[in-house]
Amino acid sequence: MSETIEKTELGTTENGIFYPSQVMLDLNDLKKVYPTPKGDYVVLEHLNLQIMKEEFVTIIGHSGCGKTTMLSMIAGLNPISGGNISVLGNPVKGPGPDRGVIFQSPSLMPWMTALENVLLGVNQVFPHATKAQRQDIAKYYLHKVGLDGAFGKKASELSQGMQQRVGIARAFAIKPKVLLLDEPFGMLDSLTRGELQDILIEIWNKEKITAVMITHDVDEAIFLADRVVMMTSGPRAKIGDILDIEFERPRTRKSVLEHDDYYTYRKHLIDFLEH
Amino acid sequence: MEQDITLKKEVQGLAFLKPLVNKFTPKFQKGDILSSLKKTGITILSILSFLGLWHLGSKALYNKEANYKIEKALTERGQEAADAERACIASGDSSCQPNTLPSPTQVWSSLQSLIADHKLINAKKAAFIEKMAATNAKLVAQGKDAIVYTGRASFVDIVLTSIKTVFAGFLLALLIAVPIGIIIGLSPSLRSAFNWFIQIFKPVSPVVWYLLVFMIVKTLYIGDSSDNAFVISFISVGLCAMWATLVNTAMGVSSVDKDYINVAKVLKLGTFQKVFKVILPSSLPLIFTGLRITLSVAWMVLIAIELLAQSQGLGLFVWEEFQNGANDSNAKIIVAMFVIGIIGFLLDRIMLSVQNLVSFNKNEMA
Numbered sequence: 001m002s003e004t005i006e007k008t009e010l011g012t013t014e015n016g017i018f019y020p021s022q023v024m025l026d027l028n029d030l031k032k033v034y035p036t037p038k039g040d041y042v043v044l045e046h047l048n049l050q051i052m053k054e055e056f057v058t059i060i061g062h063s064g065c066g067k068t069t070m071l072s073m074i075a076g077l078n079p080i081s082g083g084n085i086s087v088l089g090n091p092v093k094g095p096g097p098d099r100g101v102i103f104q105s106p107s108l109m110p111w112m113t114a115l116e117n118v119l120l121g122v123n124q125v126f127p128h129a130t131k132a133q134r135q136d137i138a139k140y141y142l143h144k145v146g147l148d149g150a151f152g153k154k155a156s157e158l159s160q161g162m163q164q165r166v167g168i169a170r171a172f173a174i175k176p177k178v179l180l181l182d183e184p185f186g187m188l189d190s191l192t193r194g195e196l197q198d199i200l201i202e203i204w205n206k207e208k209i210t211a212v213m214i215t216h217d218v219d220e221a222i223f224l225a226d227r228v229v230m231m232t233s234g235p236r237a238k239i240g241d242i243l244d245i246e247f248e249r250p251r252t253r254k255s256v257l258e259h260d261d262y263y264t265y266r267k268h269l270i271d272f273l274e275h
Numbered sequence: 276m277e278q279d280i281t282l283k284k285e286v287q288g289l290a291f292l293k294p295l296v297n298k299f300t301p302k303f304q305k306g307d308i309l310s311s312l313k314k315t316g317i318t319i320l321s322i323l324s325f326l327g328l329w330h331l332g333s334k335a336l337y338n339k340e341a342n343y344k345i346e347k348a349l350t351e352r353g354q355e356a357a358d359a360e361r362a363c364i365a366s367g368d369s370s371c372q373p374n375t376l377p378s379p380t381q382v383w384s385s386l387q388s389l390i391a392d393h394k395l396i397n398a399k400k401a402a403f404i405e406k407m408a409a410t411n412a413k414l415v416a417q418g419k420d421a422i423v424y425t426g427r428a429s430f431v432d433i434v435l436t437s438i439k440t441v442f443a444g445f446l447l448a449l450l451i452a453v454p455i456g457i458i459i460g461l462s463p464s465l466r467s468a469f470n471w472f473i474q475i476f477k478p479v480s481p482v483v484w485y486l487l488v489f490m491i492v493k494t495l496y497i498g499d500s501s502d503n504a505f506v507i508s509f510i511s512v513g514l515c516a517m518w519a520t521l522v523n524t525a526m527g528v529s530s531v532d533k534d535y536i537n538v539a540k541v542l543k544l545g546t547f548q549k550v551f552k553v554i555l556p557s558s559l560p561l562i563f564t565g566l567r568i569t570l571s572v573a574w575m576v577l578i579a580i581e582l583l584a585q586s587q588g589l590g591l592f593v594w595e596e597f598q599n600g601a602n603d604s605n606a607k608i609i610v611a612m613f614v615i616g617i618i619g620f621l622l623d624r625i626m627l628s629v630q631n632l633v634s635f636n637k638n639e640m641a
Binding site for chain 1: 532534535537538540541542543544548552553556557559635
């Protein structure tokens, strides 16, 4: 059988099935320090994490442990105090559209329509495409998030849930290498949250963009992720534990909830958080 | 759908027209009519009681001055003179009328006489133009300036001059304050460089601005006999009024929501795109708030500046009527006061509806 295993830089092909194994995002001995009048406050220290290509990782941890700090450092919006972050081996220097961000608040430009908001990114990333092509890309992703009838609506006229759908469309439409999600559904009610999780995972199944998502919701973390990363409480937070979620993809909420391992995973996470 | 919302917003800006708009909207409800009738009723009632109080007050002042005049005649010239004085006042003869706060009816008739005067002047102007048409055509053909009417300005002309001055001043303020505000809003170091300048010049009084502008414009116009009163007054108005826009623009530009800036950073928008697609649209509401204050300040300082600059506007009209001391001068001043107030109110409403059009606040939408 050994002759059918083929290892390349991009991953392993075993019996015709491709297993991506390339490290997409590498956090190496990452450190974040905020100077205060009483001395330095170390938020993160000795943080190491490798995220593979086409992997969906959720990050869970107590409030204030530095999850968002970590994410904004990956996004390049927050300077690194020590260690390094690299995307496909290239060190991160400032923000860029290769790392799309879905923010906690939808952060749409309220004076623009849903379509214009998505186009803002698309125009920037595909400057050589024709206007019609760019429109098509933006419309395709808005269609994917179920906003067919709302292209021309001002962002300020949309509900929170709909705004976050536009946020998802905007992030996917720029075809980033890594997608960073900072508790994107934290401000939504649980029904809307469920809908948006379904939409997110549906698009993700198609696009397979490496994703790092912060969440407070244990069920959300299990449902979406290939791996759940648990962070210790700050200061000096680091990776506490990593849980592999072995459910097959594509997943449905029902199959996940009915799976025998679901409650084992859930207990594992809750045990970690309660200690 | 979009149009619907803009329409609603416009109506919000012009809320004072709401009862009127409702009346002409076909689908009204009974409750709406009642509440709008009630609102209109209250407004009418308060206007009537204002007029009543004004009438009583002016009557009391009139009586006080009349009694003093009679008393004075009595002590100085005896009973006969006092009687004559009383008769003179009662007859309504303009030579002995007390000169005090005019009553609403006097103001009303003054307004009518001002309008009649305007019609008269217009007729004269038209006649003059007709008479000079042939001569002017010849003059123009010879390459000379045509002869224009230089008679007395009517009240309507005066009001129009004032409005023109305010708009010119407002435009000047806009053209100076918005670009500078954007530039210093974008750069913290320029902001601190400009801060002392703004802090020192913002509180300077309109009169001083006028004098400053006068010094400069007078020199620039040296040897030029044309009338520079209009130029001086609109520049002074603009300089007085621009500060609110300057400060608001700088504040709006420097305090753009961090989320929007983060989005711009993640998308790596260029400076031009960042400024025109993110920063400026997001600071538009604050810029327009500033412009609204600027326009109302401009209208307010206009009167004082026109008075000083001898520009043929409402300010000079008021002052000249006061100096004139004719029988109906006081009533004309009150007419001017109402005209100033009403125009100021309308300008503010126009700005408010523009402001609502550009704002994207969610609270307003809800």
